Amino acid sequence: MVRSYNLADLLEIMTAAAPARPALVAGAERRTYAQLNERADRVGRHLAQAGVRPGEHVAILAHNRAEWIEAMFGAFKIRAVPIPVNYRYVAAELRHVLADSDSVALIGERSLLAKTEEVRAELPKLRHVVVLEDGAEAEIPGAVPYERxxxxxxxxxxxxxRSNDDRYIMYTGGTTGYPKGVEWRCEDIFFGALGGGNVFGDSIGSPEELAANADQPATAVLNCAPVMHGAGQWVAFMGLFSGAKVVLYTDHAFDADKALRLVAEEQANVLMLVGDVMARPVADALATGQYEVPSLIGIASGGAPLTDGVKRTLRDHLPNIMFLDNYGASETGACGPSVDGADGTARFMMDADVTVLDDDLNVVPPGEIGRLARSGHIPVGYYNDPEKTASTFFTAADGTRWSIPGDFAIRQEDGTIVLLGRGSLVINTGGEKVYPEEVEVALKDHPDVVDAVVVGLPDDRFGQRVAAVVAARPGAAVTLEELTGHCRGRLAGYKLPRQLKLVDEVQRTAVGKSDYKWARSVLA
Structure with a gap:
């Protein structure tokens, strides 16, 4: 059989090379490569027998667990397309993603599927549901138990x-409302975000070359990031394709003490965290002197950067630790590692196909502001959204195709790139991306709210917190509690405002757009 960069082919190559090698640990569940591959086979065959065809979409709605990885590989086995779904979404957000993605099947935890039941009647294309047990007792009519x-x-x-052109889709927040599905070819995501078969060196030249990774010394990665997000997902698959044992952190709330115990028990070499919100508690736990983690070589962060202050604190206890921050986005993949810079500055040594462009798609001179752009292995576009695709993916006069998601940046003389902000407005709270317009729309739907502007403010724990400036109708006295209660039914918890400032009138720019600079000054 001719092998491709479809992720199922890559798993089979690794399995043939090292069937008994440890592959996956998730709580009490342990899988060798052979066991993981065999269970993925069964997921794929079940989906095919349920009528799922190549190219159709299979949603996955679960917390970190072994079955999450099995389900994703299982969909790829039959050339279907897995659709990771954020387990924090409320019913309205779930309805959007499941409908927008045209998902025909859904594999999910019982407690989470209960939320989809609220909108099931609005999902006519969803025809098959498989339930993962999580201790909940909710009835999910017609669902098939996963183990059965x-x-x-x-x-x-x-x-x-399978084919290099088989699709890989992940949903990311959109600046004008609900999340959008970023659509990749499997070959492009493998080289653009999954390490290309060699995370720290030259990429492999053919799928078959991946088998050589089975001859590498055994390593282990403790992945504390949610695998339904790009950063956690990419680290999990990079680990598996490099021959490492991937350990998933499965508790629903992060506990630094448990994470450090897992590092010791599983002899993890790399600890994957999500920004300061996880790294600060790890540093505090290390400061107690209770933990010896001699196996730990590197700490990685995805979804949110580690600040220099937190890095210094961690180095106080782990003087030889390497930091493996890597800039990445759903529309660009993993672009390059962070390098030390001034406090509060995100600076990266980007890959050769990453640069900073002006509005005419020309590379900006060093020191000037432009937009971060990547060529080469980039997405096809946004699923089901040609308008958004046309505003993010561009072809230059010389034929080069660029992904430009809107991150403003400066190219330095030494080749590094300093990031100035994701679209200059996106709020990063504990690794979750919050797009202000979505929160503003929800706030303005309250009957007592006339206008609203939402911004991110610095937060010691989460990096940023969501804050809102609101103008209420005359005579009304809205409160933060009232507004968050109103929004809770349509927004995930991390998107809810944590700070509120009431004003008589919301100031806008001359062309009627939200004045975010003014809003920050009011909140300050």
């Missing part, structure tokens, strides 16, 4: 020949 599905799967029939 795997046990009854018919493995007598093989799988279709």
């Amino acid at each position: 599905a795997l046990a009854e799967a018919d493995l007598s029939e093989g799988f279709p020949e």
